[in-house]
Amino acid sequence: MKFSGTQSYVATDDLKLAVNAAITLEKPLLVKGEPGTGKTMLAEQLAESFGVKLITWHIKSTTKAHQGLYEYDAVSRLRDSQLNSDKVHDVRNYINKGKLWEAFEADERVILLIDEVDKADIEFPNDLLQEIDKMEFYVYETNETIKAKHRPIIIITSNNEKELPDAFLRRCFFHYIAFPDRNTLQKIVDVHYPDISQSLVSEALDVFFDVRQIPGLKKKPSTSELVDWIKLLMADNIGEEILRERDVTKAIPPLAGALIKNEQDVMLLERLAFMSRRKR
Template identity: 55%
Template sequence: MTPAPPSVRFRGTDSYLTHEGLQAAVNCALTLQRPLLVKGEPGTGKTLLAEAIAQALGHKLLTWHVKSTTRAQDGLYVYDTVQRLYDSRFGDGDVRDIRRYIRMGPLGEAFSAPERVVLLIDEVDKADLEFPNDLLHELDRMRFRVTETNDEVAAKHRPIVVITSNNEKELPDAFLRRCVFHFIDFPDAELMRRIVDVHHPGLDAALADQALKVFYELRGFTRLRKRPSTSELIDWIAVLKAQGVSDLKLDENLPFLGALLKKEQDLVSVAEAFGRGRRTRA
């Protein structure tokens, strides 16, 4: 295990814009070699952060999508008993070599990789409550033992671990203490403008201004149940571009509103508020 050279600093990439707070958090995680836990509203780019770090530092990205049925063990390795039983019954392959039936999970793969990698553990809160606790030791020591073969898998280079959470479950304190935490704020208008520019280079400036204005007006509209977020704005602008829309105004005829608002009640309340030309806003 070699400590990261202190000169390695993350500053965002061409397509992923950051600000000081996020950079500080990523750099803390890099320097202290701790997992980085990222939370934030859906659509603020939590998952993309891992890709950006991998890209900026030139490392390979391994992704572990956590589901409600995922167990911590799945991330380390899977012992394919069924295959081995099957092989022993039908005589295919060498069943005496148990290693043939051990398959590494994403965490195991990251540890045994010959170079430093970025490991994304996506939506850690989806799994069972005990899931993070089961990973404590492995993430701390960056090593585990395969009980079937008594082999130890230890990280040659501590992977950069990025963990995202949508806050569906609270994470245990012991787990949180080991992580560097960052809460991604919703981007302000200026940063959003730059984000839009990155995703839609050469977009008509007037359209971009109007789209952003409408977007923030909609977000400021307090009656919405699910406020639109960055990824919805990007999608919406893509649709507008593809359809050649050039003029936008926040009224009942707003084109492709469905790309921004995903709940029926929201569409109804927006139509009500702006449809009759009566604004509830001051």
């Protein structure tokens, strides 16, 4: 299985190399990068490219590792026992399978996405070490070991919100998705909007990179936000001439709500505009 990108996903050569290396080594691929650089979409496109099922485990701050294996619903079993239900005699009726169990018991190789692993508690990655390494886990309630029928291709994403344990990192193949350069962004826009005016794209990219380079910006606009912004420019018939003739004393580009996502950055742009007006 070799990944070479898809028609709707522009994968750089180093990213394709990382994906294929992880598959060859049979190790999880740990992908880091700015939010909006396509980390989650990578798993989706990988599943599409190989024609296999994608199983997604979205991690939250409250997520525990055992939830990816299974959860035993003791409360429901106690309630059913009080009601003299026949279900109570089979503990399997109260085992809720997690995403890892689902991936392990699949009849064909699947893609397992563990999305935003750094959102969970610091112990979360360590609690999954053996299961990811050995591709099996033990179910105490039923006294059985669940082994993977086919080793899934595991994609783990992180936004770098916290450091991951060394023991966990040793078991992964690591790749950092650098922010795309101008040529790559051009290709990404062309994939989404194949009939777009190239002069509009050129001017939009000029504005986009100008905004990203503003010192002190709390959240720089991402690739996905650029794609959304260009869609709005086309929908509102805002041509390249408007972007080309932008007034530096206004500072905030048209439809900036697609690019600027917090009030601190809006206030920063407004201050820059005020300073530009005073200099005039």
